[in-house]
Amino acid sequence: MSLLQQRQASKTHLLNAESRQDIDRWVAKYPADRKSSAVMAALRIAQEQNAGYLSNDLIEAVAEYLEMEAIAAYEVATFYSMYDRDPVGRHKISVCTNISCMLCGSDDVVAHLEKRLGIKLGETSDDGRFTLKEVECLGACVEAPMFEVAKTYHGNLTPDKIDKILDELD
Ligand code: FES
Numbered sequence: 119m120s121l122l123q124q125r126q127a128s129k130t131h132l133l134n135a136e137s138r139q140d141i142d143r144w145v146a147k148y149p150a151d152r153k154s155s156a157v158m159a160a161l162r163i164a165q166e167q168n169a170g171y172l173s174n175d176l177i178e179a180v181a182e183y184l185e186m187e188a189i190a191a192y193e194v195a196t197f198y199s200m201y202d203r204d205p206v207g208r209h210k211i212s213v214c215t216n217i218s219c220m221l222c223g224s225d226d227v228v229a230h231l232e233k234r235l236g237i238k239l240g241e242t243s244d245d246g247r248f249t250l251k252e253v254e255c256l257g258a259c260v261e262a263p264m265f266e267v268a269k270t271y272h273g274n275l276t277p278d279k280i281d282k283i284l285d286e287l288d
Pocket of ligand 1: 214215216217218219220254255256257258259260262264
């Protein structure tokens with residue numbers, strides 16, 4: 119088999135060197151015959167490498183790298199809201215609308231974000247800056263209502279506080 123054919127058959131080359139290093143660190147936390155235990159971390163790493171979303175090829179590359187069935191990686195990638203399967207904006211705002219946040223005003227948070235950004239939940243702004251996502255409980259109910267952006271939780275949200283957070287994003 120030529121080198122070209124090998125590369126076409128294998129998708130692991132889609133994971134860059136930095137991603138592989140990061141994934142290897144996670145793999146090392148588990149027994150040698152349980153590489154697939156690192157799948158959640160590996161998918162997150164692959165997603166970060168790819169501007170915030172997972173293509174089918176990347177999911178399959180992760181599965182191959184971890185020596186697991188592709189379908190098992192797809193099951194994880196399609197179950198958890200932290201993974202995105204379509205291109206996203208530079209800033210992904212994940213708004214919790216679960217029970218505690220709902221009772222504390224997440225409807226108002228969503229309405230304010232939608233008005234300010236000119237997009238609805240599930241959409242990305244035309245300039246590619248923002249994606250607005252509805253997510254389930256992020257485990258920060260004590261600060262409801264809350265959202266997460268750039269791996270940072272923001273709680274006890276008010277319109278003024280939301281505006282300040284958005285103004286600080288590039
Ligand atoms: S319900 Fe929103 S963080 Fe738990």
